[in-house]
Amino acid sequence: MEKMEHTVLDEQQGDRIDKIISGLDDEWSRTQVQQWIKEGAVLVNGKTVKTNYKCSLNDVIKISIPEPEELDVIPEEMDLDIYYEDKDVLVVNKPRGMVVHPAPGHMTGTLVNGLMAHCKDLSGINGVLRPGIVHRIDKDTSGLLMVAKNDLAHESLVNQLVEKTVTRKYKAIVHGVIPHDFGTIDAPLGRDSKDRQSMAVVDNGKHAVTHFQVLERFNDFTFVECQLETGRTHQIRVHMKYIGYPLAGDPKYGPKKTLDLNGQALHAGVLGFIHPRTNEYLEFEAPLPDEMEYLLTQLRK
Helix, strand or coil, X not given: CEEEEEECCHHHCCCEHHHHHHCCCCCCCHHHXXXXXXCCCEEECCEECCCCXXXXXXXXXXXXECCXXXXXXXXXXXXXXXXXXXXXXXXXXXXXXXXXXXXXXXXXXXXXXXXXXXXXXXXXXXXXXXXXXXXXXXXXXXXXXXXXXXXXXXXXXXXXXXXXXXXXXXXXXXXXXXXXXXXXXXXXXXXXXXEEEEEEECCCCECCEEEEEEEXXXXXXXXXXXEECCCCCCHHHHHHHHCCCCECCXXXXXXXXXXXXXXXXXXXXXXXXXXXXXXXXXXXXXXXXXXXXXXXXXXXX
């Protein structure tokens, strides 16, 4: 374990501890530093502090830099559908049925296993089991994901998600015929008190906003495009159920009688973000997967 000591200078008085430490080394991202503070690896005058602690002149900061954990993810050769890649970021089109990162129960066959074989350099901010993963989409949702190849990129992309500047548009087929062309669902999401494995609209939940637009109407279904303003777990699935139009094929939030799809008809089709290094806005679009196209063809009949 590497140790480092720093005494707070005159011009650093009043600055947050995480800001000061991340400024000591270009390789240390603020997110990484905050993690160290939470783990008690940072002491100020011999005591642990919170990440928002404001430093005083001559405060002595001691940092015990933890050894990076060995990555226990097995690289697996996969035929990944990569839309864009450079030294900082990668954009991949995930097929439905694939889990994004390893977890107990599925340590292999995930997108992260494939990414590890494809490129050795992925950011380590999220701990060892989900290197590079900035945001995720559900197993049975297909579509575009951005992946960070270093901590600088990771921090930039996470900040863009927090600031709601990332463009994320999804196509979905829902039960029922939505009468109006546009709508916004603003309803807080949290764990369902009756079923901890599910999410629900709850009073004390996290702020969640989904905008939708009707693309096509059928006898009993509607084809919509949803744009995420926030990115909560199962957000589109729960929000559409909440307003009475659950996703077709959704085993968790949809009706018992639904389309036989082996999972929800949801595709992350458009992804746009500002490149962490060049500050250029990039946007990508992935076409609907074959099974959703086939479903629409059947519904049109």
